[in-house]
Amino acid sequence: MTIQRAAAYARFSSDNQRDESIDAQVRAIEAYCKQKGFELVKIYIDRAKSATTDKRPQFQQMIVDSEKGLFDVLIVHKLDRFSRDKYDSAKYKRKLKLNGIKLYSVTENLDGSPESVIMESLLEGMAEYYSKNLAREVMKGMKETAYQCKHTGGLPPIGYAVDPVTKKYIINEEERGIVETVFSMFLAGHGYNQIIRELTEQGYTSRYGKPISKGTLGTILRNEKYTGTYIFNLTDSKDAAGKRNGNRHKNSEDVIRVEGGMPQLVTKEDFQKAQEKMNQNKRQPGAYKAKEMYLLSGLIVCGECLKNVGIQYAMMGNTKYSGRSKLKYVTYRCGNRDRTKACKNPELRREYIEAYVLAQLPREDF
The missing domain is CATH 3.90.1750.20 (Putative Large Serine Recombinase; Chain B, Domain 2)
Structure with missing residues (x-):
């Protein structure tokens, strides 16, 4: 007789549970495997993860491994460890079934009979009810805290x-x-x-x-x-x-x-x-665009970037306000500075660079 390979999935959420809960689940699953003659080959554990969502790393890894044929049966301590959402429960049970994996619960006798199907649906409904009722009670407490203008969790806003x-x-x-x-x-x-x-x-x-x-x-x-x-x-x-x-x-x-x-x-x-x-x-998108005239826009490139990385980055028009009096400075600035912060080429004052370039242009007498 071929011994079936078993995988265990254990989970606890963040509501007053901790690693001891995981240990208890795993011990119960190990005893169940010994009783049924299964060989426990893999244990998947999600800590502080709610079963109301499928965004659980080890749970998703278990689903992926089920497609690879790494185990024959999946065992949970209770069905609510698998999922507390009826849609997710049906969805992932079907995936396991298509992959030839049977799901067992240590505390709930689900033998595939018509009666157990009804019982399984009731258990899933109760699990989802528990989760939603808990969320409602938590929200009730948070609202009382809010009415007192107290912090309800998370990072406070900047300032x-x-x-x-x-x-x-x-x-x-x-x-x-x-x-x-x-x-x-x-x-x-x-x-x-x-x-x-x-x-x-x-x-x-x-x-x-x-x-x-x-x-x-x-x-x-x-x-x-x-x-x-x-x-x-x-x-x-x-x-x-x-x-x-x-x-x-x-x-x-x-x-x-x-x-x-x-x-x-x-x-x-x-x-x-x-x-x-x-x-x-x-x-009015672009409200802050092109409020200044730049004669050399698109015509000059950053020599530092051309020398160091061999790329011609255009010098772009830029306006900034500095000092206590917020004096306005209009400059040309390497476009690579804002993108990568790698360019160390200083900004060039518009009036200086434009005056220099104009001075170099040949003049014709009319």
Whole structure:
């Protein structure tokens, strides 16, 4: 008699479970294999992963390996370890079946009879109910926290920190300058590239030590919390396919808003002006393009890049504001600097380089 090769799948989510839960599942599966005469050849484990989604690395690896014929049966401690979503459960059970793999549960006797099919459906329904009911209870607790204007989890927005005692938002003095600079420069008509360069010159970076990105600027400019309004439950966390989309807003009756619920960094008037300006820019793309005349645009290339990497990168027109008085400087800048940060060629003042080139041109007497 051929001994069937078995694979074990164990999982715990982040709700009050830990590695001991995995150990208990594996011990039960090992005992089950010994009882049934299976040879346990592979163990797949997902830690702190919810079964309401199929985005579990070891689970997906198990499905891939089932296609390779690495095992004959798959054993879980309970069906809810496999999935708590009825659609995913049916989908992946079918994949296993097509690959010739039988699914067994240690605690639930599923022998393939008509009665066990009904029982399996009931168990799957109860697992999904448990998951959705738990999410509802968690949300209920988070809403109570939100009504008190306390931090509900995740990283606070740039410019804010969380008081370790009160759990309420406080101003992060090391970052508030980022928010103030972004709004003031944007409202003064500066483009994203100019704002990013100014923030870099002031020594500001993201919380991960990288340059602040254009996406971060957009997030800052759209965040109403900077006006002192505490907001919770504004966006949908996931769609039907389990994908997140922070731009998809919930109905207004589901959103908690508390005026004055957090420190103010931006006036409501400036915030509204920024929204109007951003919406206008959407309708008029290229609002920050070509506000200066560049006589040599497309005609000169970066000598440093040509010498060092053998590529002719065009020198592009650029405008920036420097110093306390924000004096305007118009220059030519290597296009490779913004793309790779590798070019060290300094910017060339427009009036100097254009005057030099014009002086070299032959003149004709008329």
